Amino acid sequence: MNYKVIALLVVCIALAAAAGCTGLPIGTFVKTQSSQDVARVSSDSNGYSLLQEKTVSAGSSAAPAVAPVPTSISSGTGGTGIDTKIIKTADVTLEVRDVTGTVDSLKGLAIAQGGYLSSTTIQKNYNNQLTGTVIIRIPQDGFDNAIAGVKALGTVKSISTSGQDVTEEYVDLQAQKTSYTNQLAQYNVIMKQSTKVEDIIKVQEQIDQVQTELDRLNGRLNYLNNRIDISTITVYLQEPEPVGGQTGHDFIATINEGISGFFGMIDTIIILLFTFLPLIILGAIGYGVYRWHKGKKAVEPATREERK
Template sequence: MIMRSKLLLPLIAIAIILVAAAAAGCTSMNGGTGLSSGDRPSSYGESWNGPQVAPQYPGAYDSKSSGTAGVAPVPTASGEAYSDIGNRKVIMTASIQIETTKFNESVDKVRFLATSTGGYVQSSSMNMYDQNRRSSTITIKVPQSAYEQTLSEIRKLGTVKSDSSTGSDVTLQYVDVESRLKNLRAEEARLIDIMDQAKNVTEILAVERELSRVQGEIESYQARLNVLNSQIDFSTITVYVTEPEPVVSYDWGIGDAVTEAVHAFVGMIGGLIVLTGYLIPLVLYLALGLAALYLLIRGALWLYKRSQNRKTEAAEEKKERPEEKK
């Protein structure tokens, strides 16, 4: 038992050295664009933003080596190369605004185009704006093979007010994730072989810890690869459907004049009714206020006259008293 442990310890050390060398080889193969251990997600479920913009690689346009100006092959995890544009990984997105009088029909048509091509409606909304005009925003996902045909059908729905289409090349990012995933799976297989040969509990636990880390990274990179595949396989199209402004006619006839006059008269009567409704409470309050003010003034005048009368009577009494004494 002791001899087996002594033999397995060097074997584990050699395996760990081989794993480290394989990881270093993976990093150098990808041109230094790989992630450090601090940049990688530690477990499945954590988001990996990764390099959003694929770095440029030498030889992208090398007319001397190939004789023509073209795209240089990108090596894959299996050693093959994406030697033409058709093999590149491109995420397609488009935005198009359509103005149409057939609003409901156009919205239904966009939904139908998504489902009939094997895609789906990602989101949809509708609102009202200037002069009760309707507007709808629909985001659909369609297979990349049906991308151009779907755009062509959408353009037929009405007047195209704006139209844009972009493609994001994620070939290098895709190959990088794919390559790392392959190396991690190879590392996982080697660790499983080592675990099968381990007889000591300490050795088994050490290999299990390393195997758990590797399997966590495999799940994270596989999730990232699944997201890329979904974005590549299904293109995104955002459609804005709007109604045109109502057409104002300036042709005026007797019938139109009479109609306008009736509408104006009805509007005036309605305005007067509304104004009367507002004025009635105001008039009542004003009348009550004036009545109260009138009563106050009358009362003040009455008191003033009364006081004056008393003064006059008092003066007359004073005059009469001296005459009586004589």
């Protein structure tokens, strides 16, 4: 009897050791059925698809299942190998003598720093003076030199700089990208091993979803990389105010304003005439009726006297 108990214990230990050596990750399992292959896919709390179960035909070897992968990395760069990611921007208001010439100088400054002129706008204000807005993009390592060069082009009226730390978002996006890339690779392996049409359709749906997320993440990462690598400097240009706060007397402008006022008055009279025209017509008709009625009364007494 004791030999039987010992033999039973040895068999149990051997089975447990064999199960521990299968190497299946926690949260995934493989079972064998004799008639069908079924892939069941679920999602974790963050919405990242994880394959939890795959069944294979009897007699076939078990295909590797998709194990859950980390969906994010905690904030901070410790252990990630990613440098701090900063988006640098600046706004500078300059008073300059020649707005057009300064725009050309800013373009040359941007090119000298390895950047480029992104956009420019020049217009006149209410004092008939030129103003301008220029946006230049500069590599981040030349940001400080570019600011110094901009300040040297005129009188600084205001300046502000900012650095937006996007390291946490960048690290998280990289982690999500790695997660989806791993899932996509494993779904492709499962796709090659699938034989039933319904299984192929289900796996293809998951592949499409993962690929869509990868495209979205790559787009966001490309945007952040562009904003991080190339800093933005917006320069507002204005000419100095004339002495006395306004320009001198312009006789020609006064004549033009007088002519404009004259034609404006004529326009007003024409508008009033056509506005009150119905009333004028009704008044004329009423006055005509009144005159006719009054003339008729004056004729009647004269006729009576002639009869007498």
